[in-house]
Amino acid sequence: MTDMLRVKVKLGDNNYGKADVQLFKVFRDTPRHEVRDVRVRVAMTGDFREAHADGDNAGLLATDTVRNTIYALAKEGFASSVEEFGKELLAHFVQTGPRVTGGFAEFTEHLWARLPGEGDAGHDHGFVRQMPKHTVRVETTDGQTFAVTSGIDELSVLKTTQSGWAGYLLDERFTTLPESHDRIMATVVTAKWEYAAASCDYDAVWQRAYDQIQRTFTDHYSPSLQNTLYRLGEAVLSTCPEISRVWFQMPNRHHLRYNLERFGLENDNEIFHVDPEPYGLMEAWVERA
Amino acid sequence: MTDMLRVKVKLGDNNYGKADVQLFKVFRDTPRHEVRDVRVRVAMTGDFREAHADGDNAGLLATDTVRNTIYALAKEGFASSVEEFGKELLAHFVQTGPRVTGGFAEFTEHLWARLPGEGDAGHDHGFVRQMPKHTVRVETTDGQTFAVTSGIDELSVLKTTQSGWAGYLLDERFTTLPESHDRIMATVVTAKWEYAAASCDYDAVWQRAYDQIQRTFTDHYSPSLQNTLYRLGEAVLSTCPEISRVWFQMPNRHHLRYNLERFGLENDNEIFHVDPEPYGLMEAWVERA
């Protein structure tokens, strides 16, 4: 620090670890393989004051060691869900890092469907990548109890009718938008949820929540993205007793009816301009009452 | 141009138009809707010398007009494939632009599957976005005959076995890679193809080529990405007589067996590091002999 009077400072909340570890695990049953494809971030919290303030690394595990550990524990463990693997990783680092008291692990799982095979069950060892993604966050402050959040990323859905926007508050100066009773509703759902119990069949719950979100999106006339969001939450909580509360972020991917009347053409909700920016953005938790 | 001696220059090959037009068309049959979701670029070629050299815009259509035209013609035409819509657009601009003699239209079509509905046929008006994408390029020099290219983008596939890399040329100084007889092969297929005839059922051909690429990827032991590429081409040409030749770009998305033996663990092709960069990259045309 050149040419300045130093003031007294201290370290606040901090963490460190390895991010964007690209781990791929094959489960080689004969003849049918399964795959797990995850991007992993592991961050440790604890007493790292000396490393920061004094440049003394004696209490720090190298992030390269964190990486090695992720791959090694993926071999020794990671037998079921990504969520359970997250707990295994954090328990390990709290146990083996003398200064580590907690941390978090974040995962983005790319999902792969089977390529076509000889029967209806798909190919044994050939796969094709799917949208959306499965997300997981596991956090601990003691290495023994874990807060788990699971979710969905990049689920892009739309419906071409059964949606409108009317009866809203008018700002006397700045409201110019006309009402609509038949519009396209399009969004990219990001969801995450917390669990009621310390453990459950995470993959089964994810599949159930994912199916329910897809079904509920179309089962009603939508007066607003907010109301559809709430209905998605209600459906997830109703079908997944394992989930205690669920959060959604839903951008309104505006599909604007293009003004063709200027050209002597009628546009009966056929031709739209997809406007990527700006977008309405809604976020909410839906909880058990 | 400040402070310099001007040399004599002239305009070379040039084009202009509108890019990234986000067009969405709904076909509202009752009760079942269909959708087309395309990003469009239209570029015109012709005699635009005066605009460039003299700043005289009299011969230039505004690109805003190009945009309006794309939406209007999408209403009046665009009854079947994206490829035919490309021809309609280019024919229009050559016909109405006094200085326009040709041009090209490029499309990236986002594909939407139906959300689950009551039966097996999917929902009537609810959709979920899919990978991969459908690409199209149409080009003309006269507004009447058209060179059409169609393709596939972002088809991400892998197989967990039945692939190796051996028997290759050794550079005495720089070759360090060991042979492999059982590896993961992963790639993101980009394909494009040209047609033998002036027109055909483009959507049907696309679906057939797409299915064949997915099936052929797994139907052989692959000694190299080059050989698999060639087999994909052979399969497409064998099942699609409408296609005259086909090109592939296939990166080798390396899945590297992680060295766990250092930690006293066996890694029997179970645990891999996905290395995003660098990657082997193969490009080739496969043609009728």
Add this chain to the structure above:
Amino acid sequence: MTDMLRVKVKLGDNNYGKADVQLFKVFRDTPRHEVRDVRVRVAMTGDFREAHADGDNAGLLATDTVRNTIYALAKEGFASSVEEFGKELLAHFVQTGPRVTGGFAEFTEHLWARLPGEGDAGHDHGFVRQMPKHTVRVETTDGQTFAVTSGIDELSVLKTTQSGWAGYLLDERFTTLPESHDRIMATVVTAKWEYAAASCDYDAVWQRAYDQIQRTFTDHYSPSLQNTLYRLGEAVLSTCPEISRVWFQMPNRHHLRYNLERFGLENDNEIFHVDPEPYGLMEAWVERA
């Protein structure tokens, strides 16, 4: 919600608004123009239960109105910093939205330098885009008092020497990394800070913090990214009394010495492979003691 028993649910924390509003303001002094180029998100919090649960929009301002308001208030206000503009926006929405009790505004400002002009002061109305970016978040729960955070995004820096990594904790099984006493240190700094007072000259503080970060990055031998992070924090707090605490996120953009000895070549820290993934990732607050 088809085919299920509804459980009782309620709305939890929620907000909505407009995101990715791309606002550009020109200050047209004669002859010298200034520009502000910001991406804006405004989110409102309050009592929006009826809209979510009952589909009654009477309490909701359209996000389109939010957009109009942002542009209109940018004309009427936005006379000084982005931070003050954030306060103006939030104060407005709390005042005019009957159900709005608070909210937050987030900005990413693209910075433009002047193109070369006749003298040293740069061009009067010509600009060229710069890295890094200026970020701002303003939050309120009453529309009258505001928590302001400012920061820096995408400041990509490196030093080719005066950095090492040694003396770290060895995991007996999983540590394989050798020590280094002369390596490249490269990172992309993300910083954000909070303020000690309700208001200050935000632009001047940003410039001072930005300058100090750039200077401090090179003024010491770095035993770890953590120590450099801490020194950056100490420098910012020492030169900016307006700032109460500062947070950094710093990935370790690994530059790996390429093993050329295999080829009979010495590599005296000359030839490196830049490994984009995975990366070490450090986050910490530095606070006044």
Add this chain to the structure above:
Amino acid sequence: MTDMLRVKVKLGDNNYGKADVQLFKVFRDTPRHEVRDVRVRVAMTGDFREAHADGDNAGLLATDTVRNTIYALAKEGFASSVEEFGKELLAHFVQTGPRVTGGFAEFTEHLWARLPGEGDAGHDHGFVRQMPKHTVRVETTDGQTFAVTSGIDELSVLKTTQSGWAGYLLDERFTTLPESHDRIMATVVTAKWEYAAASCDYDAVWQRAYDQIQRTFTDHYSPSLQNTLYRLGEAVLSTCPEISRVWFQMPNRHHLRYNLERFGLENDNEIFHVDPEPYGLMEAWVERA
């Protein structure tokens, strides 16, 4: 290839190699370091029929060997410009690959400026990343003569006045855009150029072209992006006799005057919406007459 009648096919144009090799070279003069930071793609052409058609790899160098070679030759050569390094790489592969007859090398160079140091000359070994980027493509069909193209990527510029759009062609049906005599002109310049001679001081020419593009962008009233493009070309060719012709791609990054009159506010070219899509897109070569 399952269940189909094979047709006869043959291999067409093809190439393979390594892409996205992230090479970083430090020139360690004492005390002042220089750096080169390039993303490299090398593709080889030649007789690779047997590998594709027969699965016989005997004529193929592994792309991993290509990577090793790039790093090794960066140590042994790469003494001056990226362009000369491209020639060295291609000459090597044609010379050592028995089936290789030509190929191309593509580079994207990230540019780093010096961080502030003690004097005005900047820091000796501390650097900060800059926009834009330097691009290079070198191609050969014999390993001895080379076609070199250099260019600029992501040069984002704008001017807040001295630009308009008027006098353009009216389409009687589809033109709705009003004329403008004072607008913002913003673009992201992509340029590339060819050389008159087999070799020259590539870095000096790049700097001269880059400076000239920045200066010329503001030195005239612009009636169209096409005219400004042409003037940039004229300026480059006038100041760089080494360059034989130059190509530009320039999107029109529309800054749309926001309609504030609806709200009783005047908008004297102060408040703009930046519309990222769609955009006008212009491409042209400017050549010596």
